Amino acid sequence: MAVLRLLSAGAAQAVCEQVIAAFQRDTGHTVEAAFGAVGAMKARMVGGEPVDVIILSAQLIQDLVSGGLVAISSVTDIGKVGTGVAVRAGTPLPEVRTREALRGNILAASVIVCPDPATATAGKIVMKLMERLGVAAQIEDRMQFFPNGFAAMNWLAASSGALELGITQNTEILPNKGVTLVAPLPDEFQSKTIYTAGIAVRGTQPELARDFVRRLTAPEFRPTLRAAGFEIDS
Numbered sequence: 001m002a003v004l005r006l007l008s009a010g011a012a013q014a015v016c017e018q019v020i021a022a023f024q025r026d027t028g029h030t031v032e033a034a035f036g037a038v039g040a041m042k043a044r045m046v047g048g049e050p051v052d053v054i055i056l057s058a059q060l061i062q063d064l065v066s067g068g069l070v071a072i073s074s075v076t077d078i079g080k081v082g083t084g085v086a087v088r089a090g091t092p093l094p095e096v097r098t099r100e101a102l103r104g105n106i107l108a109a110s111v112i113v114c115p116d117p118a119t120a121t122a123g124k125i126v127m128k129l130m131e132r133l134g135v136a137a138q139i140e141d142r143m144q145f146f147p148n149g150f151a152a153m154n155w156l157a158a159s160s161g162a163l164e165l166g167i168t169q170n171t172e173i174l175p176n177k178g179v180t181l182v183a184p185l186p187d188e189f190q191s192k193t194i195y196t197a198g199i200a201v202r203g204t205q206p207e208l209a210r211d212f213v214r215r216l217t218a219p220e221f222r223p224t225l226r227a228a229g230f231e232i233d234s
Contacts, residue, residue, distance in 0.1 A: 004208045006033040007041045008055040010115070010148030011081050011122075012195055014175035015228050016055070019216050029208060036148050039119030045069060045200070052203035053212055057121055058194040065198070074199035074210070076217050079230030080192045083125050085182045086166040086173045088159050093182050102186060103133045109142065110163040113152040115172075116145040122168045125191045129167070132189065148172070153179050169193065170229035192231070 004023075008016050013035040020031045034041070038056045045051050045064065054061070054070065058077065064070040085096045094108075095101040106112060117123030123145065130136040146152040149172030156166040157178025166179060173181045184190060197216060199209045215221065222232050 002029045002205055002208060004029060004031045004053065004205050004212060005051045005203075006031055006053045006055070006212070007044055007049070007051050008033065008035050008053075009038045009041060009057065009195060010035045010120075010150050011169045011171045011193070012055045012078060013148075013150055014171060015078075015216065015221075015225055015230070018224060019212065019221070023212055023215060027208070027211070031212070035150065037115055037120035037123070040147070043119075050204070051200045052205045052209040053197060053199060055195060055197045058196040061196040061198045069201055070198035071201050074197075074213070076197050076213055078195045078197055078217060079225050079232040080194050081169045081171050081230055082184050082190055082192045083122055083167065084170045084173055084184045086153060086156060086168070086179045087182055088156055088162075088164060089178050089180050091162045091180075093180065094165070096183050097186060099133070099186060099188065102189075103135060106130070106133065106135055106165065107138060108163060109139070109165040110161055111142055111144055111159070111165070112139060113144045113146060113156055113164065113166045114168055115149045115152055116147060118145075120148060121193050122149050122172070126167045128191075129185065129189050150176070174227075174229045195230075 065072045094105040114126040115123040117127045149168030153176040197213045
């Protein structure tokens with residue numbers, strides 16, 4: 001029995017877990033997976049951690065291709081992911097579809113949770129949003145950062161108040177039944193990220209890696225990707 005090693009952005013965790021379950025059932029092989037902020041996952045690969053498949057934002061995959069760590073012929077886009085606002089399930093849904101409403105509800109929030117902007121794509125988007133809304137200084141002491149959006153949403157799901165907000169990528173909100181996606185960010189603030197899979201040049205399981213990526217990007221898997229929040233060209 002072989003072991004396939006996967007490093008992945010948290011934005012792809014929910015769909016990867018479904019592929020992992022089917023892959024292990026069908027092949028009898030094991031997948032060892034780690035999920036987290038894209039910067040942290042890239043750093044682990046660059047630092048020499050054994051990996052067969054890596055899933056990051058498209059730009060970071062291209063960086064790994066340029067560095068000779070990912071085979072250019074293996075690079076495969078999974079889909080595009082937008083950023084949204086979440087609240088704990090069962091709490092009233094705030095209005096966030098306009099600049100004024102979003103700004104007002106951010107200022108009214110007791111806590112705003114998001115991924116760490118030092119390493120996570122969504123965290124960088126959130127901090128840029130706060131700057132553009134002109135609220136960065138006012139809400140600085142109410143921001144809470146997490147290693148990835150899944151961790152932020154788990155905290156939000158377990159929160160007890162009615163004024164906590166979460167902002168992260170839609171694929172990290174939708175799979176969590178303890179939170180509700182209020183709405184995507186307004187178009188003027190929306191930033192969508194393309195997530196891409198690549199196969200490691202030094203990986204020890206190239207055939208299994210190709211099989212895994214094929215399953216993840218197969219036409220028959222697209223409805224699952226869309227349901228999880230990925231936008232896919234037809």
